[in-house]
Amino acid sequence: xxxxxxxxxxxxxxxxxxxxxxxxxxxxxxxxxxxxxxxxxxxxxxxxxxxxxxxxxxxxxxxxxxxxxxxxxxxxxxxxxxxxxxxxxxxxxxxxxxxxxxxxxxxxxxxxxxxxxxxxxxxxxxxxxxxxxxxxxxxxxxxxxxxxxxxxx
Amino acid sequence: xxxxxxxxxxxxxxxxxxxxxxxxxxxxxxxxxxxxxxxxxxxxxxxxxxxxxxxxxxxxxxxxxxxxxxxxxxxxxxxxxxxxxxxxxxxxxxxxxxxxxxxxxxxxxxxxxxxxxxxxxxxxxxxxxxxxxxxxxxxxxxxxxxxxxxxxx
DNA sequence: GGAGGGTAGATGATCCGTCATTGATTCCGC
DNA sequence: GCGGAATCAATGACGGATCATCTACCCTCC
Numbered sequence: 001x002x003x004x005x006x007x008x009x010x011x012x013x014x015x016x017x018x019x020x021x022x023x024x025x026x027x028x029x030x031x032x033x034x035x036x037x038x039x040x041x042x043x044x045x046x047x048x049x050x051x052x053x054x055x056x057x058x059x060x061x062x063x064x065x066x067x068x069x070x071x072x073x074x075x076x077x078x079x080x081x082x083x084x085x086x087x088x089x090x091x092x093x094x095x096x097x098x099x100x101x102x103x104x105x106x107x108x109x110x111x112x113x114x115x116x117x118x119x120x121x122x123x124x125x126x127x128x129x130x131x132x133x134x135x136x137x138x139x140x141x142x143x144x145x146x147x148x149x150x151x152x153x
Numbered sequence: 154x155x156x157x158x159x160x161x162x163x164x165x166x167x168x169x170x171x172x173x174x175x176x177x178x179x180x181x182x183x184x185x186x187x188x189x190x191x192x193x194x195x196x197x198x199x200x201x202x203x204x205x206x207x208x209x210x211x212x213x214x215x216x217x218x219x220x221x222x223x224x225x226x227x228x229x230x231x232x233x234x235x236x237x238x239x240x241x242x243x244x245x246x247x248x249x250x251x252x253x254x255x256x257x258x259x260x261x262x263x264x265x266x267x268x269x270x271x272x273x274x275x276x277x278x279x280x281x282x283x284x285x286x287x288x289x290x291x292x293x294x295x296x297x298x299x300x301x302x303x304x305x306x
Numbered sequence: 307g308g309a310g311g312g313t314a315g316a317t318g319a320t321c322c323g324t325c326a327t328t329g330a331t332t333c334c335g336c
Numbered sequence: 337g338c339g340g341a342a343t344c345a346a347t348g349a350c351g352g353a354t355c356a357t358c359t360a361c362c363c364t365c366c
């Protein structure tokens with residue numbers, strides 16, 4: 001290949017990142033679905049709803065909180081509605097909009113799933129990082145996020 | 154929620170990571186498909202094949218190189234075969250197995266896609282990280298990978 | 307009050323990824 | 337050799353993510 005490829009150091013770092021970024025979500029997803037029957041995206045939506053006053057949110061609020069595309073959320077809500085985890089309700093104040101409410105089954109699911117998920121995050125990531133490593137890792141992630149969102153470093 | 158949630162520091166780091174891990178692959182994917190019509194998984198497979206002697210690999214070799222599940226690769230190869238990027242051939246030495254070969258179209262695609270993709274990786278990640286940050290980031294990723302693959306730290 | 311632009315959300319198509327299963331072959335011990 | 341275990345790979349079903357498009361409604365300005 002012509003052009004400048006990554007340096008050896010960069011390439012190693014990049015491949016290590018790629019490896020982590022494929023293994024970690026897969027592991028979390030597996031833990032979650034085995035232990036509680038929830039998927040990771042379902043979990044994330046349920047967290048938002050369970051923390052909301054009245055356990056109700058507008059779809060666009062969930063999108064903002066999770067940095068999701070609107071259409072992704074819409075599909076996700078359709079599946080979760082089918083599974084009885086959430087329900088959709090009309091929004092009288094804004095005829096275009098809708099409300100998403102946490103069902104009893106949804107509240108139940110998130111309640112029993114959370115401890116195991118948090119434990120997995122801790123076990124797979126934070127137990128492995130020293131205080132300094134955690135800070136450095138966060139800083140690197142933040143720098144990359146800044147590049148991605150066009151903000152100055 | 155009962156149980157111990159993450160500390161404030163951990164939570165912030167976790168959310169930053171989540172944000173990056175959703176934005177970065179999406180950005181790379183977008184760049185790649187807009188500039189060259191390839192998807193990120195397609196690109197990764199093509200890289201392996203293009204670097205292989207004779208541009209031929211056994212499926213399980215690609216799996217090992219990319220840390221992919223076998224079935225994931227099989228589906229991916231089916232799609233790529235349909236698009237004419239790779240071809241499958243019989244393996245006479247091992248009747249169970251198969252060969253995957255890079256087609257001319259596939260070689261073409263990877264050749265024209267690589268420079269832009271490398272530039273994007275550099276621009277979005279390595280241009281944003283100092284030497285030290287890059288090293289710290291890699292070290293953290295490696296520690297997490299170790300946790301995920303059950304190896305000692 | 308009507309037209310036009312912007313916003314909220316749903317939907318279909320397509321690709322991606324995992325799990326469970328299956329088919330075929332090779333390897334190994336007896 | 338032969339029978340069972342392990343290996344290589346394909347497939348169907350399903351959930352996930354993106355893109356393009358569509359509908360419906362709100363809001364503003366004339």
